[in-house]
Amino acid sequence: EADIYQTPRYLVIGTGKKITLECSQTMGHDKMYWYQQDPGMELHLIHYSYGVNSTEKGDLSSESTVSRIRTEHFPLTLESARPSHTSQYLCASSEYGTTNEQFFGPGTRLTVL
Amino acid sequence: AQKVTQAQTEISVVEKEDVTLDCVYETRDTTYYLFWYKQPPSGELVFLIRRNSFDEQNEISGRYSWNFQKSTSSFNFTITASQVVDSAVYFCALSEGSSGTYKYIFGTGTRLKVLA
Numbered sequence: 001e002a003d004i005y006q007t008p009r010y011l012v013i014g015t016g017k018k019i020t021l022e023c024s025q026t027m028g029h030d031k032m033y034w035y036q037q038d039p040g041m042e043l044h045l046i047h048y049s050y051g052v053n054s055t056e057k058g059d060l061s062s063e064s065t066v067s068r069i070r071t072e073h074f075p076l077t078l079e080s081a082r083p084s085h086t087s088q089y090l091c092a093s094s095e096y097g098t099t100n101e102q103f104f105g106p107g108t109r110l111t112v113l
Numbered sequence: 114a115q116k117v118t119q120a121q122t123e124i125s126v127v128e129k130e131d132v133t134l135d136c137v138y139e140t141r142d143t144t145y146y147l148f149w150y151k152q153p154p155s156g157e158l159v160f161l162i163r164r165n166s167f168d169e170q171n172e173i174s175g176r177y178s179w180n181f182q183k184s185t186s187s188f189n190f191t192i193t194a195s196q197v198v199d200s201a202v203y204f205c206a207l208s209e210g211s212s213g214t215y216k217y218i219f220g221t222g223t224r225l226k227v228l229a
Contacts, residue, residue, distance in 0.1 A: 033216075040152070040202050042221045059216075088156060100146055100208050102217060104158040 003027055006091050006105035013081055014113050021076045021108045023091030029103075030096040032074040036060060037088045037107075049074055050096070081112040115140045117207050119220035126195050127228050134190045134223045136205035142166075144210035147181065147188045148217070153201040164188060166210075195227045 004025040013019055025032065034047040035058075045058030049068040063085070064078050074093075078085055088109050092102040116139040126132045138147065149161040162172060164181050172179050176193045192199055202224045206217040 039156075040222065040224060043158075043204070043217075043219045045216060048216065090156075090158065092158075101148060101160055101163045103160065104150075106155070106157045109156070 004091060004093055004103055004105040006089075006108050008108060009106060010109050010111075012111045012113065015080075015082055017081050019078050019081055019110070021089055021091075021110070023074045023076070023105055024072050025074075025093040025103075025105075026072060027093060027095075027103070028071065029093035030071065031094045032068065033092040033094075033102065034058070034064075034066060034074070034076050035090040035092065036062065037090060039088060043090065047076065081110075083112045086110060086112050115142075115207055115209055115218050117205055117218050117220035119203075119205055119223050121223045122221070123224040123226065125226040125228060128197060129194050131191060131193050132195050132225065132227075134192075134203050134205075134225065136188045136190065136220060138186050138188065138205070138207045140186075140207060140209055142209040146208040146210065148206040148208070149179065149188075149190050150204045150206065151201045152204065152222070158204070161190075192225075195225075197227050197229050200225060200227045 007022045030051045032049045035043040036046050037043045044060035046062040047066040049055045055066050066076050088107050090107045091105040094102045118137045145166045147164045150158040152158050178191045180189045202222045204222045205220040
């Protein structure tokens with residue numbers, strides 16, 4: 001059973017605010033990922049990490065930043081939210097190795113007014 | 114270049130009908146992994162199956178079955194006797210082993226609507 005958590009589940013915020021989306025997993029997975037997805041549409045990888053102090057940008061350019069100070073925690077930060085950031089953000093994790101299946105959190109639906 | 118194509122944007126079926134969701138992939142790797150995920154209206158992605166490139170055996174799990182054919186680069190998903198709870202967006206994904214990154218390449222998804 002996958003144990004990966006995201007908070008908040010829903011966030012409505014005004015333009016210009018700084019926000020942090022939290023993602024935590026209790027499975028000890030080395031690899032973690034952030035995806036951006038408009039409802040029911042394609043998933044776009046925006047950040048990933050292979051372990052502590054490792055972060056990489058994904059395939060879709062994003063103004064967000066991430067950090068990986070602890071194995072279980074992979075927060076995503078937007079310094080100044082804009083309406084174009086309105087989307088669903090999904091966090092995932094997987095073990096390091098060839099099996100590679102990713103387990104997803106419930107997502108955060110962000111609306112920037 | 115790697116790519117996953119789910120040509121069916123949306124499918125509607127009546128409950129108890131069988132339905133097949135198509136997935137065609139492109140990769141130059143000999144080692145790769147294919148996945149199916151279900152995304153119900155609540156938003157989370159639920160893992161359904163993983164297949165590696167060396168295992169072409171088809172798999173059945175309850176009402177779900179998967180047909181992996183390397184000759185046609187396809188990994189199709191069939192739901193037998195569909196139910197309303199099967200209504201969701203289904204994503205097929207590819208992960209290449211040799212790149213070392215193990216990132217997923219997702220298809221654009223197929224929205225399945227099962228009508229009562």
